[in-house]
Amino acid sequence: MASPNLPPSTTALRVFLAVARLGSTAKAASAVHLTQSAVSKQIQALEEHLGIALFERSPTGLKATEAGTIYRPYAEAAIEQMERGARRIAERTALGRPIRLHLVAIAGERWLMERFPSFAQAHPEIDVQFTNFISESQTEDSDIDIVHGIGPWPDREAHYLFGRQVALVAAPALLERMGGFTSPADIQKMTLLQHFQMPAFWAEFTEAHGLRGAVPAHTVRYGYYSVIIRAAMAGLGVALAPRCYVAEELASGTLVNPLSLGFDSTVGCWMTLNPRGQRGPGVEALVGWLREEAARFEAEASA
Template sequence: MVSARIYPSTRALQVVVTIAEHGSTTACAKALNMTQSAVSKQLLALEQLAGLPLFIRTPYGLSTTEAGRIYVTEARAALGAMENAVLRVAALGSSPNAIKLHILPIMGDRWVIPRFAGFAEAHPEIDVELSTFANNELINQADAAFRFGEGDWPGQSNHYLFGQNVALVGAPHFIARLGGVDRPDDIQKFPLLDHKHTPLRWGEFADAHAISDFTPERITHFGFYALVIRAAIAGQGLALVPRGLIADELESGKLANPKGFGFVSRHAYWLTCPLDRPQRPAMRVFLDWLLHEVSLMPAEYR
């Protein structure tokens, strides 16, 4: 028997996940190429269907409620399953000029997509499909995957991109208002921002700078890296971010890196290609382009 229950649309699930990742309907609209009005309508319809609010407004943007966290978790799984099905079927008759990539949302949003137009214009014959909700099975089926870690994935050709150079950052006015950061251990008097799913933790910063008895007053945890960066720009606290992700904000002055403090992490962004099958010519073209783009980055951002 088929249930008569009404389920949310795929677009509505994309909206709720993207709002959670970016912290606002405006950023969601930009990421999904929708109008802000359309995003708001999708969110309203989903909240009416759920019977509960999925987000609340905070000083650093929209944050998920308990119901919202449930929806985001399950929406990511549902979207991943749909992407898995689409890509597996597409692979049955895929073109040699089509490549499938798994990409981390923060990497795509802040680094790959701003540069991708150059590749598309230079190689219009190559179709690139980017997946962001993939499970491990789908990641292993992709032609390549952007990953964050130590570069030790077995069965993969691991290409270092950037990210080991991690900066301590915050909004300039916020840092000045709380007395500045003249020594590494001054961070303990500041609110700290943390992404609970990344290895770039404050303990690693403390160890790198030999800070003993590290007891910060407050650490606010976020589920998405985009919200950590957004909160830092808004003056909500200090954050640890790979310099390559925030080059524009550092150069424009939206974020400051007091005294150049940071550390060299073991973890970074990599592109991995499976070794158990031949690499498509189109994939070799993309890899050459990607590594060239990385080579153009200043050394301090890598």
């Protein structure tokens, strides 16, 4: 009758399986890195624990008894489950530290937040903490940064995401009030709604449409694209905005793209990482997902 004491050690189970597989205590000793004497003692202790012999001698070595044959798959399953548990703990430890994702506000509002639930549901073990831009000197340390800029960055691993396709947008009522928009030069009679971090957009637009040196009638600068988009919808001026950020308004007609005017900018939205930072499987999974979703987002905006 089996002992009511604690279950046998993993060492005893590994020794038992090695002897069952190899048919020899000497060979098993080499496989499990123990002495032959220690292997024999482990088998003896296991047999005493179970109250029955697990092996018998045969002309070719040790052979499992009927009890040993019955016990073997359970021992294998026990070892497999314990190894799986150890791997799971190791993975959870690697994933345990929250991933800090720093991103510009518009990328969260127009792209990430509505898509992120699918990632969270697929990876409930990955804790992602979102941080936002405050100032150049007041940003939290992050694992992943999503920023607007001109890549690549020499000291960062960088992946382009989206946003290079820029469109001129305006409210239909504004264009009607201003007498329509018949040529690119008409932008000079408009108020330009400009992101303070994207002053190059005007130069890129005028260069692309043969208007070098042109200036708008008036410029109003904002710190957030969400405010620029709302201002454009309210008819306060025209804006140069990444097409992917205004795709919904263009589709609904609340904003229009007069004469299909736009350009391909050198500025885009990029994901950057510290190439020397610690990167567990959680970061790798998130980075891969972000790149796939970004490609889909840009393709949808271009369709």
